[in-house]
Amino acid sequence: MEKNYDHNGSEDKIYENWESAGVMRADENSAKKSYTIPLPPPNVTGQLHLGHAAMLAVEDILIRYKKMTGHEVLWLPGTDHAAIATENVVLKYLEIKSREEMSREGFLGECRKFATEKHDRIVHQIKKMGAHLDWSREAYTFDRERNFSVNWIFKKLADDGLITRGHRMINWSVGAQSVLADDEVEWEDNEEDFYEFWCGPFILGTVRAETKCADSPVMVHPTAEYVRAKNAAGRECVVTKKYFNEHTQLRKDFEITEIVPGKKLEGMKFEAETYAGTRKFWVVADEVIDPEFGTGAMTISASHSSEDFALAQKYDLELIQKIDFKGKMTAIAGLCEGLSVAAARKKAGEIMVEKSLLFQKRPHANRVPKCYRSGTVVEPMLSPQWFISVNKEFVDKFSGKKTTLCKLTADAVRDGNIKIVPKRFEKTYFQWTDNLRDWCISRQIWWGHRIPVWYDEAGKIFLPEKKSVIFARHGESQANVENVIGGDFSLTESGRRTAEEIFEQVKDRKISKIICSNLKRGKETAELVAGLFANNTQIEVWPELDEFCSTELAQKSGANFRRVSPIQINFDELKDESLDQIRDRAQSVFSKLQNETGEVLVIGHKNITAALFHFSRSDDTEKFVRFRKNWEWRRGESRDFEFLQDPRGNEISFFRHGESEWNVSKKVQGQHSGIYLTEKGKSQARDAAKKLAYKNFEKIICSDLERAIETAEILRTELGISPKIEIWPELREWGLGAVEGKNLAEAFGASENFPYDAIARKIEAGELDSNAENLEQLEARAHAVFAKLKKEKNALVVSHGGFLGILQKIHRDGSIGKLQEFFKTWKKLENLQHFSLEISSLTQDEDTLDTWFSSALWPFSTLGWPDESATDFQRFYPNDVLETGHDILTFWVLRMVMFGRYATGKCPFHTVYLHGLVCDEHGQKMSKTKGNGIDPLEVISEVGADAVRLSLVIGATPGNPIPLGKSKVSGYRNFVNKLWNAGRFVQFQLSESENVIPSLTPKNLSEKWLLHRFSEVCANVSQKLKKYEISAAGDEIYHFVWDEFCNWFVETSKVSRNPAFLYGIFLEILKLAHPLVPFVTEKLWQDLAKDDEFLIEKSFPAPDFQDKKSVALFAQIQMIVTELRKVRAEKKLPPREKISIHISAGKSADEIAAQSDLIAVLGGCSTVKVAEKISQKPEHSVTVLSEGMEIFVEIPFDAAAEKTRLTTEISTLEKSIVALESRLKNKNYIEKAPASLVAETKSQLEKNANELQKLREQLSNL
């Protein structure tokens, strides 16, 4: 072993070993109690900083401790896509100013590439800290799985009416042409002109003179006193009394006519000139007006200030945009139109002077919001945004009670279900929950979860649709009986009966279609189930639903007739189809399913269905293998497969009326009325109705011709849901004029069923009479129908063959074009009874969601939610502890609680532990400009991760700044090295004997003492960790190892060698220290312990050894030794020079005498004589008192020096005696203080008095 611990040589290797051995993976099947911490995901493009390091250290200690105390721990890692931050980094990296320089897809591609590249860096850095993370479950806030959760909760919120769209003030950076988050705005102190100008009789004040061109009401304070004054010229003036008194000019020129409390001003109306024209004003009183500020009156710029906007909403004022998004004045600014804000302000001032509106201009200290990126001014602007209504009531699915998101969030902490460490942050938490405003979740950036909202051309809003497909597993096949895997076998008798079981489960659903694989057992089951439905439901065979067991595997198991459970499938061995291929197949099935309408029943196979369930949300093949192992599906069992589907535009179904009398007699129908359906036509309508039953039509719209109305009525009756019928004459068949009623052959010279070609030719050629509709008319009618249909949703339209064709053609091509060509395809569709058209197409909202939206789901979106039956969710949710920096309590923690309670009904964790900001050793914030920043990776390579962890954890209390400096770090490096060297000592001792078996049986005094102390320390550490007093726990370990084990015990062990115990206790100490310093302890464990397991797999020590007597005796020995050392130091005796001592030890003489060897070695004595009482003090000796004993040390002494020593000791003793006595003299003390304390005081006094007595004797004997 090296003399100094080489962290660089061992840490990475140890971590690799942990990882490859899989010790850090949480076993979802374990029976142990779970303990879960979600890792706050660092920015994927970020670098590890000390805040991360502190977070990792604290969480790792908790995780390792819990694991060693018998928990199944899951510490789930991941990264955050950090929307705005990443976008900015990528912009910089690409050296472009704005993302608009690229296409959306192109830019996102660059972001994705960049994020993937940087991902490995941050992950590597996290590993450097020794974090015991389950990398097999690594997640990313912007992957497919998380996107699914995001959309799911968005949909849920929307369904509960909690998502709204509204206007809201945003920070608009004119320079960057982008919205900024509040924390991206920098405030700059500025001295600006404060304009005070006339507005009718009022004098108003503002810095932003340019915005005062279209304000309407004048706001005053309701109870403040206003002065109404008039000058000789009749000019009126209304200002607060204070303002009036402060301005000599006003006092001089104006004469007070009236003093009015504000309320009387309310309702006052006047017309007044502004710099941009005359406007009407009225007066409103509101408390928000500060009568002390300015003139005590103001007007409202609703579109350019958030406070004003709030007022505008309160008083329902018109919103007038005065500045556009380019930072230029709009037309309302009159002469200032088109000017920049700064120029407009100057110009407005000049106009005010011209119009003598300006009363005065004075300097005013102001703070101006600036864009941190472009440095330009940030304008508050109004823009449409999406919100979560946090104060709106809804019915909580879990409690069944009415509540609000805000209440749910606050109550989680208020009811004690979540504890915040340190507690004082609960105040901050409540301060937020009590004043929570609607959460604006939309961001005008590209890198993020796109808002799952679509609009049609009319601006109507569409949300994703929840869709459910029923899956049922086929019945038992011959292969099951014969224990063969794969192959194409038929159902057994019992397998055939499974169909009835399936039917029972799904009979009440409106199944429109059954889909099955191309394998016999699937098809047969499907056929049997279909047969049980009265209307003989349609079956579709999808070969892509075939099971994926490989033929090789089938042969293997088939040949041996050995049962191979799917759980034993070695996915690497799948030769026929790789995991990647299975994934692609599952995903294509998924997208095909999305095109299905109505309720669909899929008869599936176990493995491919599992793949479908998994890969519909995820691309991760490794996770699929695990998922599959936990996924059970009984034969015949049905399950709902729920997913979200992008909305389609408004889809309208069209239906051609059934066969009419004239169809049979082959007469031209056109718009001729009085034609009715034949019996065949009626039954056609009834059949069709069955097929359309799943659609839940709200309305049937039909033309006003009898054959259509008749059809509509049959449909209505058959559909059984009584949609109303609306008659639209514009849905009539095209009008053919004079030929109507004639025989087809007669009219068009064609006897075929329906001579479209001939009709088309005639219409195009204009050969029909003027009563017939021409192409323009037809086209206009079709467009009118579409325009009207856009307002409908879920309607069924009953019209006529020819006109429906026109509608279809126009929908596809925009115009009729050549009818003949069109009818070539239409002919093929002649027998078609119905079709659907998407009347309007949808476009998705351009905006993305606030990063915190996806982060808020982190504690459960990583565990399989929204699938609440997911193994991980069942096993590891709720989480236990959420540990993070206190600065994001309100941003993140609060939102996790909100979404957690809302989406899962449970608090996502029970404890929130907040660490402080890491700062330098003088408490200064670390910053690049100050140059006091510390790069954790640099420090790790200098001193090792263990030392860094200790530095960040010890001496840090939750919520308070964590000071970190070089000296602190090197101090803990020294500790790690100390531990290492203790290990070296142990190894050296072991090398001196053969086959030492570690033992925890103490044989001598110091071993008993140490084991007793070790028991105490373990208990204390556990206690402290339970209370999250990590610093105190670390401190205790630090001092136990260094002071008690190294400095005392190792020294004593040199006196009486017992390698077995030394070995045993040292291994236990390694376990104790492991959560704190995992690397060095693991290294020592591997070097010393003869054990194949890693240290982390061992139990945290919890010995229960008590021996108070030995502890007391050892304390006496320690005192003696310390006193001797003091004497030696004072007398400057070199260690080589041994001393002789005599101890007068009273009753404990025998016990002390038994330890004289120990005293001799530790105290550097040549002889140690112990007696009950030594009556004669040896010559040339110094006397020291310790624990009621007298120790005579035989050394030449200097009487003068001895005198001063004794005098000072006497005086301190006297002082303490006075204090103790005065306490005991106090009656109240004796009566009110606890008896044990009083007794203790008494004995202390006695002891001190005794010592004082002896010291005085010694002094007099000198």
Added chain:
RNA sequence: GAGCGAUUAGCUCAGCUGGCUAGAGCGCCUGCUUGACUCGCAGGAGGUCACAGGUUCGAAUCCUGUAUCGCUCACCA
């Protein structure tokens, strides 16, 4: 402007529900090439616990006020 926190040794900080002579690390001073470790060992000096009141038998600890510093939020027509 509002809220929260801090003020303890030269420096950085512990001190949990009040209770022996207020602790640690670093630094400082004095010794020591003791056979695990100079990234060490032994010993030592150093504090009116910001200030002023109050509660209490008893206050660094609880309460009130003052001062200084820090953090967070809001941003003022």
